[in-house]
Amino acid sequence: MSKQTALQWFMDKLxxxxxxxxxxxxxxxLQIEREQKIEFAKKCLDKALDLDIRTAHSKVExxxxxxxxGQK
Numbered sequence: 001m002s003k004q005t006a007l008q009w010f011m012d013k014l015x016x017x018x019x020x021x022x023x024x025x026x027x028x029x030l031q032i033e034r035e036q037k038i039e040f041a042k043k044c045l046d047k048a049l050d051l052d053i054r055t056a057h058s059k060v061e062x063x064x065x066x067x068x069x070g071q072k
Contacts, residue, residue, distance in 0.1 A: 007033050040067055 004012075007029055011019060019026065044063050048056035 005030075005033055005037075040064065043067060 011026060040063075044056070044060060047059070047063055050056075051059070
């Protein structure tokens with residue numbers, strides 16, 4: 001079972017006419033979101049190699065804030 005990203009959830013709430021009108025931009029946003037998630041995972045794994053797994057696990061939010069500037 002696959003999970004929805006926040007962007008996919010938002011798109012489901014849009015009227016079909018808006019989704020159609022902005023389909024190119026939506027696809028670009030989905031690709032950017034995908035690349036960001038992959039890059040974040042890679043950075044977390046890199047950090048985990050430098051630390052023990054418990055320390056790395058507890059610092060994921062800190063890594064997120066370093067990469068995305070604390071955006072929520």
